[in-house]
Amino acid sequence: MSVRGTLLFARYAYPPNQLGYCGPDGAGALLRGDAPDEIARRARLFEGAWSYLEFIARAAGLTDPLDEAVVEAYWVGNELLDRVPSPDLVSFLRDRFAGQPGGTWAGAAARALAHHSFHVFEVYPWSAVLRRTGNPAAVSVLDRCRIRTGTVVAVRSEIATVRSRPLLWRDGVLAHGSKRDEVVSWAVDGRSLLPGLTPGDRVALHWDWVCDVITGEQADRLNACEHRQLALVSGGAAHPCCR
Template identity: 65%
Template structure:
C-alpha cells in the first residue's frame, strides 16, 4: 500500500531513493519496506502515527492507510505533539504554515502538501500557476475511470482552482490521461471504466471504496486553503 502511493513522486525524482521501478515489484516486499524508510517526509508521519497508536510497525496497513487516505488512527493524535515531533524531524525546513498549526495538525498527506510544503504560501503571495499545479498534482485526489487503453487510463477528476478572493476550490470535473502500469509492472490487479480511484501526480494509486474516497476529500477540505464543497 505504501508503494502504491509513494511510487509516482519517487519516479519523478521528488522524494525517496533512486530506482523507483523497484517500488512496483509487489513480490519484493522486504525491498519496498527498506526503501520506504528513505522517504524522509512520509516515513516521519508513519513513525509518529504508529507510536501514537501503539503499533510496532510503521508499515502496518492501518498506519499507511491513515497517512495516505485517512482512518480512525487520526482521531487519537495530538496536534501539538505532532508539531513538536516535526520541529525535530524537519528542523531547518523553510516555508509552510506547519509551525503554527498546533491546533489542527494531522499526520496525513494533505497536511504535508498544504501546510508543510511552501506552495500554498507561494500561491497566495504570487499567484504563480506552477504553485497551483504542484498543489493539484501532489495531493491525493479522487477520480473515476472512464476508459482504459493499455497502460494508461482516462480519468475524470476535479482540479484545484484559484478561488475568488484567494485560496483554493475544487473545479468542475475534467478528464486527464494517467498511467496505471509501467512496462507491465503495476500494483493493481486491473482497472476498468467506472472504478473510483486515488491519483497522485500522473499515476493511479489504488481503487477506492466510497468511504475511502469520502475520507480523502473530507481531509483535503479540512485544511486552511481548500473550502469544502463536497455534496
C-alpha cells in the same frame, strides 16, 4: 512487517519517487510486488512519509510503521488519526525537519493532522507562496501532489482516462473546478501493484498515476481532508476532518 501495508505504501509513494521528488533512486523497485522486503527498506528512505508513519504508529501503540492501518491513515485517512495530538505532531515535525524552510505548519499546533494533505498544503511552502503571490505554478504543484479522487472513464493498455476535479485559484480562493478528463498511467512496462482497471472504478490519484481502487468511504475521507485544507488555505474555517 505487514506485506499488505508495505505494498499499499508503494502504491502511493511510487509516482513522486519516479519523478525524483522523494525517496531513493530506482523507483521501479516499488512496483515489485514480489519483493516486499526491498520495498520496506526503501520506504525508510522517504524522509517525509516515513516520519509520519513512525509517528502515527507510535501514537497508536503499534510497533510497525508499515502496518496497513498506519499506511492508510497517512495516505487516505482513518480512525488512527484521532490518536495523534496536533501539538505533539508539530513538536515532532519541528525536530524532524529542523532547519528546513516550509509553509504554515509551525503555527499549526491546534490543527495539525498526520495526513498527506496536511503535508502538501502546510508543510510544503506552496500554499504560502500561492496566498502571497497567486503564482499559477503553486496551484499546479498542489493539484498534482495531493492525493485526489476520480472515476475511470476508459482503459487502454497501461493508460487510463480518469474524470476528476482540478484545483483552481480564483479571487483568493483555492477550490475545485469542474470535472474534466485526464490521462494517467496505472502500470509501467507490464508492472503494476493493481490487478487491472475497469471503467467506473473509483480511484485515488497521485501526480499522473493511479494509486489504488478505493471505496466510497475512503473517497469521502480523502475529500474531507482536502476540503479541510482548502478552507485553511483560503482563510476560512476548517472543514470537518477526515477521521
